[in-house]
Amino acid sequence: MSDVIAVEGVSKRFGADAAVEQASFEVTQGEFFALLGPSGCGKTTLLRMLAGFETPDAGRIIIGGKDMTGVPPNRRPVNMVFQSYALFPHMTVAENVAYGLRAGGMNAKDATRHATEALALVRLEGMEKRRPDMLSGGQKQRVALARALVKRPKVLLLDEPLSALDAKLRETMRLELVRLQESVGISFVFVTHDQDEALSMAGRIAVMEKGRIRQIANPRGLYETPNCRFVADFIGKANFFGGTVTHQGSGIAVVNCPDLGLLTGRMERSVSGAVTLMVRPERIRLSAAPLTDDGTNLQGRVTHIAYYGDESRIVIDLGTGRTVTASIANDGESGARWRVDSEVFLSWRPDDALILTE
Amino acid sequence: METWRKRRTLFLALLAPGTLWLVVFFTLPLVLIALYSVSEQGDAGETILTLTFENYGRAFDWVTLGILWKSFWIASAVTAACLVMGFPLALGIAFAPRPWKTPLLALVALPFWTNLLIRTYAWIAVLRTKGHLNNALEWTHAKGQAAFAALGWPDALGPFVPLELLYNDWAVIIALVHIHLPFMVLPLYAVLEKLDRAHLEASLDLGAGHGRTFRSVIVPLSMPGLATGTVLVFILALGNFVAADLLGGSDSMMIGNLIAQQFGASSDWPYGSALSLLLLYATFLFLWLRALGHRRRGEWAPA
Numbered sequence: 001m002s003d004v005i006a007v008e009g010v011s012k013r014f015g016a017d018a019a020v021e022q023a024s025f026e027v028t029q030g031e032f033f034a035l036l037g038p039s040g041c042g043k044t045t046l047l048r049m050l051a052g053f054e055t056p057d058a059g060r061i062i063i064g065g066k067d068m069t070g071v072p073p074n075r076r077p078v079n080m081v082f083q084s085y086a087l088f089p090h091m092t093v094a095e096n097v098a099y100g101l102r103a104g105g106m107n108a109k110d111a112t113r114h115a116t117e118a119l120a121l122v123r124l125e126g127m128e129k130r131r132p133d134m135l136s137g138g139q140k141q142r143v144a145l146a147r148a149l150v151k152r153p154k155v156l157l158l159d160e161p162l163s164a165l166d167a168k169l170r171e172t173m174r175l176e177l178v179r180l181q182e183s184v185g186i187s188f189v190f191v192t193h194d195q196d197e198a199l200s201m202a203g204r205i206a207v208m209e210k211g212r213i214r215q216i217a218n219p220r221g222l223y224e225t226p227n228c229r230f231v232a233d234f235i236g237k238a239n240f241f242g243g244t245v246t247h248q249g250s251g252i253a254v255v256n257c258p259d260l261g262l263l264t265g266r267m268e269r270s271v272s273g274a275v276t277l278m279v280r281p282e283r284i285r286l287s288a289a290p291l292t293d294d295g296t297n298l299q300g301r302v303t304h305i306a307y308y309g310d311e312s313r314i315v316i317d318l319g320t321g322r323t324v325t326a327s328i329a330n331d332g333e334s335g336a337r338w339r340v341d342s343e344v345f346l347s348w349r350p351d352d353a354l355i356l357t358e
Numbered sequence: 359m360e361t362w363r364k365r366r367t368l369f370l371a372l373l374a375p376g377t378l379w380l381v382v383f384f385t386l387p388l389v390l391i392a393l394y395s396v397s398e399q400g401d402a403g404e405t406i407l408t409l410t411f412e413n414y415g416r417a418f419d420w421v422t423l424g425i426l427w428k429s430f431w432i433a434s435a436v437t438a439a440c441l442v443m444g445f446p447l448a449l450g451i452a453f454a455p456r457p458w459k460t461p462l463l464a465l466v467a468l469p470f471w472t473n474l475l476i477r478t479y480a481w482i483a484v485l486r487t488k489g490h491l492n493n494a495l496e497w498t499h500a501k502g503q504a505a506f507a508a509l510g511w512p513d514a515l516g517p518f519v520p521l522e523l524l525y526n527d528w529a530v531i532i533a534l535v536h537i538h539l540p541f542m543v544l545p546l547y548a549v550l551e552k553l554d555r556a557h558l559e560a561s562l563d564l565g566a567g568h569g570r571t572f573r574s575v576i577v578p579l580s581m582p583g584l585a586t587g588t589v590l591v592f593i594l595a596l597g598n599f600v601a602a603d604l605l606g607g608s609d610s611m612m613i614g615n616l617i618a619q620q621f622g623a624s625s626d627w628p629y630g631s632a633l634s635l636l637l638l639y640a641t642f643l644f645l646w647l648r649a650l651g652h653r654r655r656g657e658w659a660p661a
């Protein structure tokens with residue numbers, strides 16, 4: 001019994017709109033789990049159902065081995081960090097953190113002691129007497145974390161916890177959240193629309209689209225082996241080529257793309273008929289002369305170069321009205337080789353492209 | 359505001375009508391009352407400015423203090439009743455589904471559409487010995503009597519004795535609560551409507567039940583509205599004289615009635631002016647206490 005959360009076929013409708021459809025997943029003890037998707041995909045609704053603020057129309061949620069159907073939010077072994085933090089403005093930092101303990105019947109002295117410890121855990125020593133409106137965004141975030149963690153929940157729920165912070169602070173808080181999660185050993189379920197956040201923090205990620213979970217995998221799995229075009233497109237950048245399968249064997253398939261000819265890519269399982277071939281920009285090799293290995297070789301002309309500092313993205317017109325984006329590391333050698341209007345050969349090894357069936 | 363100050367002529371032109379109105383119809387009469395309050399009545403009933411404080415001294419006799427005391431406790435009872443009834447009402451409206459809010463608010467404000475006197479008179483029709491309430495009781499009594507008679511106990515309930523509901527302090531309190539309830543509900547609704555629902559969810563999430571959430575989160579966060587409503591109702595109830603006049607008993611005189619009497623039947627304007635000013639000072643005292651409470655709670659309090 002290492003699953004702290006089991007979500008079994010949960011659905012939720014708001015009026016005529018399906019917010020969550022047939023969602024199922026498990027979260028194991030001590031796991032950092034992310035729910036990732038564009039706004040309106042149902043990830044927050046799913047989180048609010050875990051917290052008990054929304055009731056599933058179908059399916060059930062099991063937390064710590066107990067069916068949570070009909071259990072109100074105040075009786076669930078989970079605590080939440082709200083997007084707006086929702087700190088009580090009329091209480092001091094210490095009172096905010098002690099609130100949950102006092103509500104649970106702990107005496108004032110012990111509650112204060114635990115609150116002080118929890119504040120030390122999030123590095124807010126000496127802030128006990130302040131009011132929330134005297135804190136910076138990052139400090140409020142830490143108080144919200146301390147207030148939830150001090151309850152020692154089985155699972156900590158976080159609703160877009162970093163979205164209200166500025167970019168620099170967000171980077172720091174990512175590392176800090178991971179450190180905190182490892183030190184307390186509590187499972188985190190984390191809702192975000194930011195793929196970088198999910199990839200850099202979570203152990204496993206569930207990608208959602210229009211109320212459905214499309215794929216659950218670790219960050220590398222999601223990026224390198226997405227199971228559908230939506231996930232491939234949502235996580236990172238990707239080039240897509242539609243076509244029909246002509247040959248397949250030993251994990252490799254040949255796809256006939258109407259305007260480009262035969263392209264090769266790896267397949268996760270046997271494929272046939274209409275498919276989509278996906279290549280990540282950094283997997284495309286650019287060269288001045290065609291490469292003679294067994295991969296896919298194409299030719300085109302550079303139309304645009306976008307400089308990002310660590311890398312450059314090069315847009316190449318394949319001459320058929322189709323463009324491909326390749327990215328090259330600005331490592332001092334390859335970075336400055338291409339100019340707009342350069343003729344360029346591009347290629348990829350079969351293993352660097354993936355055949356998608358959805 | 360800055361740009362307004364730069365355009366001086368326009369600023370003054372817009373400021374003038376309001377200022378003039380307040381000076382002519384508020385400040386000047388107040389000064390007149392202040393002058394009356396330190397005057398004496400001559401033998402022919404004329405008012406002579408003698409700068410005496412005797413009128414204020416007269417207010418501190420036992421009868422007047424008794425009336426003042428009664429006014430304060432009636433106003434307090436009215437305020438408490440408005441608070442107890444108004445808070446759940448405001449909470450209910452603030453948490454009602456969106457399309458319901460405006461109609462419900464309109465219902466709360468509806469009594470304002472009826473004249474104050476008529477609203478007060480209406481209570482006579484309800485509360486008098488042959489009023490609606492007693493009629494309803496009598497009807498119930500008759501039905502009960504008939505039911506017991508059918509069971510073989512004729513006259514088990516005894517003869518019907520109508521309740522004496524009118525012409526006492528309770529009738530005054532009931533009418534004042536009816537008149538002033540919207541003044542409690544509307545400011546409370548204004549703050550409850552703006553209350554961040556995430557605070558309530560956070561409280562529940564942290565293990566607090568609905569009772570604790572109400573006590574520890576909703577009530578403290580609605581303090582600004584609570585204070586405004588309380589002060590409004592208390593001051594308005596304290597100054598009201600129509601309810602005591604129409605519905606009160608012979609001993610139900612409130613400070614408002616006493617003042618009205620001085621300007622009317624007794625035509626003792628100096629004494630009436632002194633009483634008015636004393637009531638004004640008492641009102642200021644309450645506003646000051648409210649402001650004090652506000653400052654103590656810190657900066658977070660909206661408005």
